[in-house]
Amino acid sequence: MPDNPSIHGIDDSPRGRLLSAAAQLFREKGFDRTTVRDIAAAVGIQSGSIFHHFKSKEDILYSVMEEVIRFNTERLRQAVAAADTPREQLRHLISAELTATVGDTREAMTVMVQEWRCLSEDNQRRALALRDVYERLWLDVLGRLHEQGVFRADPFIIRRLLTGMIGWTPNWFSTNRRLSVDDLATLILERVVGEP
Amino acid sequence: MPDNPSIHGIDDSPRGRLLSAAAQLFREKGFDRTTVRDIAAAVGIQSGSIFHHFKSKEDILYSVMEEVIRFNTERLRQAVAAADTPREQLRHLISAELTATVGDTREAMTVMVQEWRCLSEDNQRRALALRDVYERLWLDVLGRLHEQGVFRADPFIIRRLLTGMIGWTPNWFSTNRRLSVDDLATLILERVVGEP
DNA sequence: CACTACCAAGCAAGCGCTTGGTTTGGCAAT
DNA sequence: ATTGCCAAACCAAGCGCTTGCTTGGTAGTG
Numbered sequence: 344m345p346d347n348p349s350i351h352g353i354d355d356s357p358r359g360r361l362l363s364a365a366a367q368l369f370r371e372k373g374f375d376r377t378t379v380r381d382i383a384a385a386v387g388i389q390s391g392s393i394f395h396h397f398k399s400k401e402d403i404l405y406s407v408m409e410e411v412i413r414f415n416t417e418r419l420r421q422a423v424a425a426a427d428t429p430r431e432q433l434r435h436l437i438s439a440e441l442t443a444t445v446g447d448t449r450e451a452m453t454v455m456v457q458e459w460r461c462l463s464e465d466n467q468r469r470a471l472a473l474r475d476v477y478e479r480l481w482l483d484v485l486g487r488l489h490e491q492g493v494f495r496a497d498p499f500i501i502r503r504l505l506t507g508m509i510g511w512t513p514n515w516f517s518t519n520r521r522l523s524v525d526d527l528a529t530l531i532l533e534r535v536v537g538e539p
Numbered sequence: 540m541p542d543n544p545s546i547h548g549i550d551d552s553p554r555g556r557l558l559s560a561a562a563q564l565f566r567e568k569g570f571d572r573t574t575v576r577d578i579a580a581a582v583g584i585q586s587g588s589i590f591h592h593f594k595s596k597e598d599i600l601y602s603v604m605e606e607v608i609r610f611n612t613e614r615l616r617q618a619v620a621a622a623d624t625p626r627e628q629l630r631h632l633i634s635a636e637l638t639a640t641v642g643d644t645r646e647a648m649t650v651m652v653q654e655w656r657c658l659s660e661d662n663q664r665r666a667l668a669l670r671d672v673y674e675r676l677w678l679d680v681l682g683r684l685h686e687q688g689v690f691r692a693d694p695f696i697i698r699r700l701l702t703g704m705i706g707w708t709p710n711w712f713s714t715n716r717r718l719s720v721d722d723l724a725t726l727i728l729e730r731v732v733g734e735p
Numbered sequence: 736c737a738c739t740a741c742c743a744a745g746c747a748a749g750c751g752c753t754t755g756g757t758t759t760g761g762c763a764a765t
Numbered sequence: 766a767t768t769g770c771c772a773a774a775c776c777a778a779g780c781g782c783t784t785g786c787t788t789g790g791t792a793g794t795g
Contacts, residue, residue: 357773357774357775372656373571373656373657375569375571375572376571376657378749378750378751379750379751379752380749380750380751388774388775388776389775389776389777390751390752391752391753391754391775391776391777391778392774392775392776393752394751394752394753395773395774395775396774399751399752400751400752457653460568460569461569461572494734495734496726496729500718500723500726503707503708503710503711504704504707504726504727504730506707507703507704507705507706507707507708508700508703508704509703510703510707511699511700511702511703511706511707512699512703514699515699522696527696530692530696530700531700533692534700534730534731535730537733537734538690538691538733553739553740553741574783574784574785575784575785575786576783576784576785584740584741584742585741585742585743586785586786587741587742587743587744587786587787587788588740588741588742589786590785590786590787591739591740591741592740595785595786596784596785596786
């Protein structure tokens with residue numbers, strides 16, 4: 344009955360609808376405080392029927408994360424490819440991750456950051472392997488900027504500071520305010536390459 | 540049997556020992572995945588005995604947060620008082636919050652950031668009121684720097700970017716590496732006032 | 736005696752997940 | 766067109782376990 348807003352990059356099969364609903368609930372209440380009965384009710388089925396699509400509750404969480412990493416890794420790849428200079432590539436990367444974080448995959452991204460430790464060690468390893476690909480895209484661009492002398496600090500640390508700045512935005516940024524995503528991207532970019 | 544490392548600003552009364560143990564467990568496993576039996580075992584008592592000191596499990600969480608905010612608000616106040624120029628005050632603020640975040644109150648600070656929504660609305664409001672005092676210390680200093688033209692961006696937004704950068708550090712910073720807390724503070728300071 | 740700190744036992748509720756059976760939609764053979 | 770069939774999707778019921786918390790009583794201290 345409910346018509347959840349589906350998350351970008353997830354189809355609207357029964358499985359996909361469950362993933363979108365779960366992502367939203369996980370973000371609102373956290374993984375542990377969300378029951379399989381909640382998720383089932385959100386898509387209008389019985390709680391037991393969930394286990395026809397996923398082998399466990401944790402499997403739902405992992406699937407949300409896997410989908411969102413895959414989708415946004417591809418987004419980042421296109422962001423890098425669409426720019427010529429490393430400086431512009433970095434701007435595109437920041438914009439892309441901001442869009443992922445406060446835009447069309449907001450729920451799933453937040454879940455990935457906050458509910459990491461709800462995964463088993465095995466699933467943590469699998470997810471980490473996917474994240475490594477994602478992170479390499481950042482480090483390549485930052486490494487090039489560092490070689491050019493655009494900033495002095497260690498690229499690894501700059502990436503971590505960027506992760507913090509961008510990852511915190513869901514806690515305060517609102518889409519319908521004066522500050523646009525691109526404005527914010529510029530602001531964050533200037534923390535790395537300096538104000539012009 | 541266990542001898543938990545106690546958290547700075549918390550005494551070693553029975554209640555204090557419970558708070559330290561709880562903070563550590565909450566950080567490791569999250570609030571929901573930590574049972575009152577876990578906490579009791581960590582200080583060597585029976586689970587029921589906890590409710591002689593706290594009226595509910597959530598009350599433990601709130602108490603951890605209250606203690607850590609009060610302690611670190613005082614720390615920030617002294618940090619500001621110990622510096623003359625706004626620029627040095629900001630450096631002190633960053634250093635102080637970094638110390639709180641990866642140093643002597645690491646567990647409790649991490650819990651405060653990550654387990655916020657496990658509080659009831661009432662307790663959230665109470666905790667928010669305490670945080671407001673804490674935040675005003677930041678905004679005063681950042682406002683002064685902004686008036687001096689040290690940076691152009693909105694002080695509120697700069698504070699949020701700082702919160703993100705500093706709040707993320709427990710996920711990667713290690714005390715026994717080459718990079719010291721003061722080095723990192725300088726690095727973060729330069730994201731606001733520019734590299735010299 | 737009063738007070739703090741604790742124990743031993745257990746209750747009621749909620750949890751993830753299983754089970755055995757039913758509905759549904761599409762498709763090939765008649 | 767009609768039938769027969771199958772797999773996907775789902776329901777209704779409930780099991781076994783864990784959870785936060787309560788209760789009634791006890792040991793030690795001033």
